[in-house]
Amino acid sequence: MAYKISKPVSRLFTGDSLNTAAQTLVMICFFGSTAFSYVHAQEYPPITARKTGIVNSMSPDPIIDYVWANPKATDGLEIYQLKPVAWTVSKSGSFNTADFKRNNHIVVNGDGEIRFDFGQTNAAWLEFDSPDLIGDIEMSISEYNQTPDYASNYPTKTMTPKKIGNTYRLVLNPELYEGVRFGWIHVRSFSKRWHITAVRLVCQTRPVNYKGSFSCSDTTLTRIWYTGAYTVKLNLLKDYLGAILMNRGDRFSWTGDAHPAQAASMVAFGNFDFVKKNLAYTSTQSNGIRSYALYWVLSLIDYYKYTGDTATLMGYLANACDKLDDAYKVYGSNPNLEFFGWDERLGSGFEHPNLPEPQNAYKMLSIRVWKEFSEAMGAAGRKDLEEKYRKYASEKISIIKENNAWYKDFGLHAGADAVTTGLLTAGEKTAIYEKNFTDKVNRISYSPFNQYFVIQAFALMNKYDDALSSIRDLWGGQLSYGGTTFFEDYRPSWNAVVSKNGPVPSNQCGFTSLCHPWGAGVTKWLSEEILGIKPTSPGFATFDIIPNLGRTLTSVSGTMPTPKGEISASFNVSTGICSVSVPQGSTGRIGIPKVEKKISTIKVNGKVIWDGKFHSTGSISGSSEDSSFIYLKTAQAGEYKIVVTYIGSTPRYLELEEKFAASFVGQDSTTRGNWGGVYGKDGYVLCNYNGNGEDKQSLPSYVSSISYYKIKGNGLPLNTIWAESTPDTRAPSPDSTNSLSRVAACLYAVDADQIGYTFTSTISLKTERDYSVSLYFLDWDKKGREIAVEMFDAATSKLIAPVKIVKDCVGGAYLTYSYHKSAKFRINMVRGDNATLSGVFFDPKSKTAYNKKTK
Structure with a gap:
């Protein structure tokens, strides 16, 4: 039109x-x-x-x-x-x-x-x-x-x-x-x-004011902070922090989903009474998701750290201890997790969340929450509970570490949860980082919710530049798409195949929401880790301002709402002009960032306070330093104008290259069903060609099997035959002769539960070898189907090719890939009644891309 x-x-x-x-x-x-x-x-x-x-x-x-x-x-x-x-x-x-x-x-x-x-x-x-x-x-x-x-x-x-x-x-x-x-x-x-x-x-x-703020030299990150805040604001509903999802039944506050949303709400709005209300609302929820019970405890700890509200913390002791003791009871027994995240590596939501990766992640999450709850109990004066949960954490991490290679099977998410326990050695963190955090494609989770814990791990490994790079890819990519709120799920490669503000794939999460508050955790992370303001004792009685600008930022500024008033900070490592405001009733430690330069002097309110050694002042008690900061200790309430003299320059950050393990060869929309002589030289599968879900197939000698999976029913996709004995050349030929007595058939997924609109096809190889595989899609009944295809390594569930979308397959369309290991394809609906698959064809590894365009 x-x-x-x-x-x-x-x-x-x-x-x-x-x-x-x-x-x-x-x-x-x-x-x-x-x-x-x-x-x-x-x-x-x-x-x-x-x-x-x-x-x-x-x-x-x-x-x-x-x-x-x-x-x-x-x-x-x-x-x-x-x-x-x-x-x-x-x-x-x-x-x-x-x-x-x-x-x-x-x-x-x-x-x-x-x-x-x-x-x-x-x-x-x-x-x-x-x-x-x-x-x-x-x-x-x-x-x-x-x-x-x-x-x-x-x-x-x-x-x-x-x-x-x-x-x-x-x-x-x-x-x-x-x-x-x-x-x-x-x-x-x-x-x-x-x-x-x-x-x-x-x-x-909801009536709510922006009491927090954030700005930095990268406007994308600034926009990300405010977009996260706005996403949460839209979901502050009449009684709780819920969701405005367009076509979902869960328009209420989920105890686990709420964790990053509440965290962002506190730093953006300082609406601690509302977060307290939502904690109460979610405190007795039991949705069968064990990790969500632990995220609720983390939210309670967050609230206590930010407010110092000991009475509320103590009021939930029995509730929190029940959740923590339950985690201890099932620890190591591979409990039914129900759900750990939409990411393929975590079991694709509700499909199969009991894979080793989510089970390992759950163990690490349990250890983290026991440890952090122990620390909160120590601050609140409950030494008995401090000791109890400290022992839980130390006991389990000690047993794990009896095996020196305990983390060798950990992927991105289990590795992130291991790092966030705060109990790893430098060597262990380095090994986990090198194994799982250096792949630009696969260091990003499909879910912004799970990525919140990944960027927390980046910070604890002191990899701030990498963290910011991943934030630009995941959250910045949503802005580039045209998003004004953050999504339930997202892949950066969508942007190459989805038009600006266009329909996005409906994957295992169902109809993907483009406004999901669980994606807002990045707002809190930017305030705590880049602006650097975070409490070090409950209610910000003491706090740190430790800005981490890395090699890509030259300035950061903003405010943090606290019960004692706003803390503000501004750092510019180009000009050296900085400022800090400390409210009454608080004392702070201020980290002056070196950003890999040399600092010769620091002046505070016009007086030299540091020139290689500390010069006493009444409002700041002393100094210390490490390789990254000079710390000004115990800054009392007041305004501080700081001028830093820098010598030298910050090295340039080398951005990682995006690499996919498999190759997308191309799309062919002209061959139609006449695959003989073009595809299938090594073998083929004609989906449901014999009816009742039975494929007609001739597998290559190097393929042991091809299998399918969907979440509901018998675990298999549905099937249909559109036409039998048809001469229509869109229907696949029964063999390589391209004869005209054909069957138009497919596998597809549809379900009363929206998360059933997707299915997978897994190709299992006997041994590693180079090969090409082509998937054939057909919109026989002209339902306006648009189909998104994701390709994963079958063993690791890592994404190995960019997401592709077939936008018109009325005449039939082939997508061709090259790889050398077993692979899994996820077939997803974008538009139309459902996503379909009509054939899989195997060939020697292709060296040239198809340039045949869609009609």
Whole structure:
């Protein structure tokens, strides 16, 4: 379709328009009869914040310049309205939008659709006004730039709107709001000209202020910090920190998911009362996920460290000890973990999470949490519990270390969890780093949730440049895609095959959410590790400011909210001009970063405090140094203007090259089903060719088997035969003669549980050898299928080729890869009813790429 693109408009409705919004909600009570109408009129009053006019261009939050007087956890949701920033039309003759920018007026002259872009993901509902609408219309919303393409057994995001006076509202659920960036008005039938007089999102928000801040010389990292904060803010729901997932049933706070979200919320908003409320909400959840119980304990420890709220900590002692003792009870027995992460190496979510890697990761996580809880108990005065859980940790790590090569089978995630125990030697950390953290592709988890623990491990190994590189790849890649919130899952190679803001693959996590607060842990990490502010005793009675700029950053600044007031810091290693603010009731240790230069002098408030030795001052007690910092000890409350004289230069960071172990050869969309003479010289598999899931196959001598797996039912994908004895050349020939009596058949996945829309095919080799493998995809029934393909090493589950998407396979399409080991392919739906696979063909290793283009 041809689309016409407009220019942005002023977006935020304020003043009288908000009063109009309130009146509109009251109208629901009058015109509507459903039970939720009156409730929402009461729960969603207009925004009560004051506009400051101070806008931060690094944040996607459209109301970042609004401040509430005294936001509390007991406050309810409020609403504000947004206009679209851009719009497109499917038929230029059907819609006259010339007056839309100036006065929101559109003249409808025919059928077709209008797509509105509101600039960022919002927690909102879509509505428009028309005094004279005639004909049939529907409305849609989406997080990406196409209407959602979900299966019929899931709630639609396209439906006829509810008419309320002259307002037409898309009502998709009793709570009204969804995660939405794009909205559509579809004119299905037209008989007479009519008019649209306003289009808007009505957005919900919790009253919360940005008390934390972050900025650095890399604007991508600054944007990442604020995007993480905004992702959490959108998910501060009416009673808890939940989710605005578009098409999911888990729109509540999961005890494990909440861990990085709560962590980010504290550093961005300082809303400790809200985090306390969410801890209570999740404290008794039991979703069968053992790791999530331990993440809840980590959240409790985080809360205690940040607030010093000993009473709340003590109130949960029995709860926390039950969780920790249960981990001790099952330790070493390979417990059923149910879930450890969506990453293939962790068992692909709920598919098979009891692989050695998640089992090892769970052991390390248990040791970490016992150790950290022991430390919290020591700070809180419970010496008995301090000793109990210290013994748990030391006992288990000692047993593990009886084997000098204990970590040899650990992958990225188990290795990260091992490092974060804080109990490894320098040699052990180095070995784990070199084994699992130096592969640019596979040092990134499929899940931003799990990557939070990976970047924690990077920091504990003092590999900050590598950590930042991985952050730019994973979280920065989401921004490059066009994201304004962080996703449930993401692969950097998506960006090469997914259009800007386009539909993303639905993998083992199901319909991938583009606004998932569990991806926000990076915000806390940047504040604690790059800005460097973190508590060293509960409630920030003492704290560190140890900025880690590495070789890629020249400056960092920001604030950290604490119960004692804000701590602020600014460091510039190019100019040497720095500053620190310490609130009353706290003392801090300030690390002056060397960044591999020599420091000759440090002045504080105009006086030389260090020139190779410390010169006493009343507000700072002393100094020390190591290879990376000069530390100024026990800085008392006050403002510190610091000038550092640097000599020399910081070495350049050498970015790792992205390398895939397998080669993607190319896509062929012209051969169709005539594979003979082109593919299958070594062997072939025609999927479900004999019906009832039975393949017709002639395997190469070097292949021992080909197998399939999906999560539900009997563990096998479903199958269908579209046509038998067909002459259609799209259907694969029965053999290499390319005869015309053919079967159009496939394997596919579909499930009542959304995580079933994916399946895998594993090729097992007898011995290592070079070979090529081609997968044949066919959209026989023209369902608009787009299919994403991931390739993994079958033994390690590492990603070994970039993700590829077949966007049109009505005529059939082959994807060809070269490798030398057993491989596993994951077949994923992007668009259409499901993802299908119709054939697998084996050939000698290909040396040239296919250049045959998709039609």
